[in-house]
Amino acid sequence: MRTLAVDCDPNPNxxxxxxxxxGALKRWTFDGLRRAPGTLELAAEPPLVExxxxxxxxxxxxxxxxxxxxxxxxxxxxxxxASRFDWVVTDLGAGPEFTRMAVxxxxxxxxxxxxxxDGRRAAELAAERIEAACRTREVPTRRVSSGDAGAAALADxxxxx
Numbered sequence: 565m566r567t568l569a570v571d572c573d574p575n576p577n578x579x580x581x582x583x584x585x586x587g588a589l590k591r592w593t594f595d596g597l598r599r600a601p602g603t604l605e606l607a608a609e610p611p612l613v614e615x616x617x618x619x620x621x622x623x624x625x626x627x628x629x630x631x632x633x634x635x636x637x638x639x640x641x642x643x644x645x646a647s648r649f650d651w652v653v654t655d656l657g658a659g660p661e662f663t664r665m666a667v668x669x670x671x672x673x674x675x676x677x678x679x680x681x682d683g684r685r686a687a688e689l690a691a692e693r694i695e696a697a698c699r700t701r702e703v704p705t706r707r708v709s710s711g712d713a714g715a716a717a718l719a720d721x722x723x724x725x
Contacts, residue, residue, distance in 0.1 A: 568612070568649040570642035571624035572666065573657040574631035579624045582615045589613060591625040594637045610641040621649070639666065663697040674703045683711040 571578035571586075579586035590611040598607035613622045623642055628634050639654065646652045654674070656666055667674050677698040681687040688709070695705045 565619065565650045566621075566648070567619060567651040567653060568621050568623060568642060568645065569615070570638055570652060570654045571622070572635045572639040572642070572654050574627075574635045575657065576624050576627055576631070576635070576638075578655045579613075579622060582620075582622060584613065584615070584622070584624075586624055587626045589622075589625045591628050591634065592623065592638050592641060593628065593630075593634055597637060597640060604640055604644075606641065606644050610638075610645060612645070663694045667698050667701050667703050674698075677703050677705045679705055679707045681707065681709045683709040 569578060569582075576586050579589055592610050596606065596608040596610060597604045610623050611625070613624065614620075615622050623638055623645075625634065625638065635657065642652055642654060654666075656663060663677070667677050677694070679691045679694050679698075681691045691707055691709075695707065698705045
């Protein structure tokens, strides 16, 4: 299975999750896209980083002077190259505001919104708001909380669910 992970977070840190440094990656901006009738298309090939060849690629990049615009540009590029992959996983910024705009729309035509939390009260409240935003976009959700165990336990829970 070929999977693309797209970092659509204005504070891009998905690369670090994979043991890479986002600052060392090529920045992707709207300059890599061009207008086409009724849509956008690639003007250049997005810099996909092979994390675990041939299974996992990353479309990320360093934070720039316009982090939200860069995050949206990465999301659009992810949609435009999605047909090359079996799965596309999109890391959105935390909170319901970005979810309300992105999930289930052109930026992220999601089949499922996986809401991850560390289990703390503030994170669980944000998770509830994210789930509510997904419901308004008719995108099903699944919440996974790691509690105090951290990211490794969260990954383990996902693998065994």
